[in-house]
Amino acid sequence: MIADAKRMLLNSNLVVLIVVLVAAGLVSPHFWTSENLLNVVRAASLIGIVAIGMNVVILSGGIDLSVGSIVALSGAVAASAWVGNASVLTFIGLPLLLAVLVGLSNGWLVTLAGLQPFVATLVTMTIVRGAGLVFTKGQPVYANYSEEFLYLSRGWMMGVPVPALLFGAIAIITWYLLKWRVIGRQIYAIGANETAARLSGVPVNRVKVAAYIYSALLAGVAGLVLTSRMGSGEPGQAGVFWELDAIAAVVIGGTSLMGGKGSVWGAVIGALMISIVSNLFNLIGVEPEWQQVAKGSIILIAVGMQMISDELAVFRSTFRTSSAVNGEKS
């Protein structure tokens, strides 16, 4: 844990986050109020939950474009179940079960059918979005959720918004799974070198399927939180382009799209960073058009900085090794 913290401090994206936080405070006096900061975290938590799942898939060397559609499907099914007076188990369980099924089909399309992850999840993205629309006949479903369910998105616990707590809990669980469980290490192994992983006995297909299921499940959870926040299920509008925001968060956080390199905290920092910047733009009154331009530029800058820091790290390690060798000689 301490070594992790040290690595995070040395890592460029945490430094960038701190710089952004300080700069935000300087630009707008309203930024550093506790109310605003909690708003930032709450806004980050939805995309953040999706980004954590995306992070896992990307670590395994894949990509998941279907998450936005899963968010919409899960919300639409939950809202319809609520309207249909289904039991609590169906209401929560059915959307998550459907999400898992989508993840399973993503995994099968990639492993058994041998499709490229980009194409496989493009297909499920289209199909799942269509399924959500067919299911609700294209109309938004308005649901009079009870107080308990609204608590999921609007409630507070220990002075922190509930979605933010959920986001934090999911991040910690994912960190634990990736860092300390066999499956997590296998995901890194596959992402870094699939052939090597297979030859050393990693059940590559099973692990990949698990990664897609995890990502889909988290997207399903995000869909539940979203429908709770909006009080409706929107099969057509919800989650559109979330896959791109999630990929952006993951990339800003420093996870390599080639797989095998990065950590869950990267996705967390990336989601926070996107949320901070858009909050700041709103505070100082930047038009949404230019926000869009800035968002794209930030992704490029973040990736550029990541590459520079990677090269510095390589340089530093070669320097250290060579000096150690010299030390042995003398």
Added chain:
Amino acid sequence: MGTAVINIFRRNPIIFVLMLLGLIFTWFSAGFIAPGNLLNIVRQASIAGFVALGMSFVILARGIDLSVGSTVALSSVLLTGLSSTLPPIVGIHVALLAGIAVGICNGVLVTKFRFQPIIVTLSTMAIVRGLAMAYSHSRPIFGTLPSVYFELSDGMIFGLPVPMVLFVGASLLAGLVLNYTRTGRQIYQVGGNEEAARLSGVNLDRIRIITYAVSGFLAAFAGLILAARMQSGEAVRTGVGWELDAIAAAAIGGMSLAGGAGTVLGTFCGAMIIAMMSNAFNLLGINPYWQRIIIGVVLALAVATYSSEHGKAALKRIMRLKPRTGNIALLKTSSDVR
């Protein structure tokens, strides 16, 4: 000549799928085969087809271009916006140059900065859309184009819709460039085996930048025709999701996202299939939401067939056009044994 034609069919089994779908739709819906409807399909296919054509260049060189939808929007608002004060011909040139500029930016970021194509074009997708929105203040621009430009989308040449003639022309040109010019062959080479291409002296960066520039140019061209068709330019909704349709058209047409394999004719057929299906579904009164699902399934089937070993073997068997070859070979060996 005969073998050349057969080879075209062998390389593009998707042609049979196109014909088969055409027959099926004709069987189920009498209106499908009406000349007016067919021309409609072609007109629909051609605007998105330009984008898919450009995407093919990028995919062949093992890249991907997510920014095309935004480029379509940028080009349409540039043309309509500039035409309010200047003659439209200026707007056309500015829009096309802007498209090329976006493509070159993508290409330079991918090659010189060595960013991953998905990241680069994801970012420029946001940036270009933002610029288009900022230019038009997120409002549609109406009534600036002289009505003669309506001809660009709804006019007829030799009894054929203008966009179709342009699209077929562009496809033929693209096919010639890819098959018979040095740059075209190098695009296949870069996508097929980058290291081999580099060692045999191909300028990788130049080829990649060219493919992105072609994609930007063709997306801008699609934007022009779209603006002429709508008689307006709009930045917020225009071209949203077109990058995925273009990728789908290329993939259905047999283009491998791993680069180096696929043909322009395949992409052409892919774009036609998508347009044909959505047209036929409308005629048959199928719920548009089901259409998405069906198109997704078709995409999955097509790509799974191309990429799996079983699918490849089955295609080869069908493509041989002599179904009993296997048995003949078997007889031969057994007679040899005897």
